[in-house]
Amino acid sequence: MSTPIVPSFDDNTTSGRKLAIICSKGNLDMAYPGLILANAALGEGIETHLFFTFWGFDIINKETMADLKFTFVGNTSMHMPGSSMGIHHMLGALPGATAASTKMMKKMISDLDVPDVPEFLELLSASGCHMWACRMSADMMKLTMDDLFDGVEDIISATDFIELSEGAQLLFI
Amino acid sequence: MPTTTLAGREIDVDAEGFLTKPEQWDEELAAVLASNIGIELTEAHWVPIRFLRKDFETQKETATLRRVSTVGGIPVKELFALFPGKPAKKMSYVAGLQKPKGCV
Numbered sequence: 116m117s118t119p120i121v122p123s124f125d126d127n128t129t130s131g132r133k134l135a136i137i138c139s140k141g142n143l144d145m146a147y148p149g150l151i152l153a154n155a156a157l158g159e160g161i162e163t164h165l166f167f168t169f170w171g172f173d174i175i176n177k178e179t180m181a182d183l184k185f186t187f188v189g190n191t192s193m194h195m196p197g198s199s200m201g202i203h204h205m206l207g208a209l210p211g212a213t214a215a216s217t218k219m220m221k222k223m224i225s226d227l228d229v230p231d232v233p234e235f236l237e238l239l240s241a242s243g244c245h246m247w248a249c250r251m252s253a254d255m256m257k258l259t260m261d262d263l264f265d266g267v268e269d270i271i272s273a274t275d276f277i278e279l280s281e282g283a284q285l286l287f288i
Numbered sequence: 289m290p291t292t293t294l295a296g297r298e299i300d301v302d303a304e305g306f307l308t309k310p311e312q313w314d315e316e317l318a319a320v321l322a323s324n325i326g327i328e329l330t331e332a333h334w335v336p337i338r339f340l341r342k343d344f345e346t347q348k349e350t351a352t353l354r355r356v357s358t359v360g361g362i363p364v365k366e367l368f369a370l371f372p373g374k375p376a377k378k379m380s381y382v383a384g385l386q387k388p389k390g391c392v
Contacts, residue, residue, distance in 0.1 A: 119293060119305070120290060120301050121325065122304045122305040122306060122377070122381055124374050151391055155391065158353055158377075159373075160372075227392075229391075235392075241363065241365045242353075
């Protein structure tokens with residue numbers, strides 16, 4: 116009898132693949148790529164680290180994490196997802212434009228059954244994601260561990276991050 | 289598509305080994321699939337497997353890890369403990385389904 120065809124599930128864990136993602140932006144649309152890729156990597160058994168720096172702090176700051184915004188100011192290729200009709204990006208500067216476009220994007224995300232940012236962080240935490248906050252950003256914004264999402268392991272220096280990401284594939288978002 | 293012999297019968301699978309005909313699955317086969325990937329099924333394993341089968345009947349696609357957690361009510365941590373490393377893929381394999389297509 117021939118050997119049965121069985122999926123090989125343990126390649127990554129044995130090869131020691133590791134991923135580190137630097138999250139440096141606090142816009143709603145720039146928070147998701149890092150979260151989604153981290154989730155995908157964790158689901159593949161890959162050791163995953165997220166390093167939050169500068170505006171990326173807004174993703175893990177308890178005060179702001181549920182309230183990230185999407186603005187189309189400065190996005191010269193602006194169109195609503197699912198429509199090719201362009202919108203001049205300076206219209207985003209009109210009062211209420213950011214609130215309206217944020218609301219619309221949040222609805223589109225939730226319609227796809229993708230969690231909001233705080234719930235996403237919980238999901239990543241439960242999946243074993245390592246989360247780190249940048250020392251310089253914390254000092255600059257006068258934030259401590261108490262201000263940050265509970266899953267954040269520590270506030271660490273740039274050197275610490277370079278050390279812990281040794282051998283990792285690196286993404287800067 | 290290839291076939292492979294599992295539990296003494298011919299089963300249709302894809303190139304990786306995931307079942308392509310969910311109707312060929314039964315609980316006896318699940319135990320064989322699980323042991324193929326080094327898992328011995330306990331009652332705790334059966335909860336997500338039964339959820340996946342039931343959910344597939346209505347959704348016609350494999351539930352993602354998050355769906356098993358939010359709709360099936362099984363904590364993500366527990367799923368990682370039951371099916372270490374790649375819970376979504378391992379669960380769907382044992383449940384005789386294709387791996388989930390959704391991103392989250």
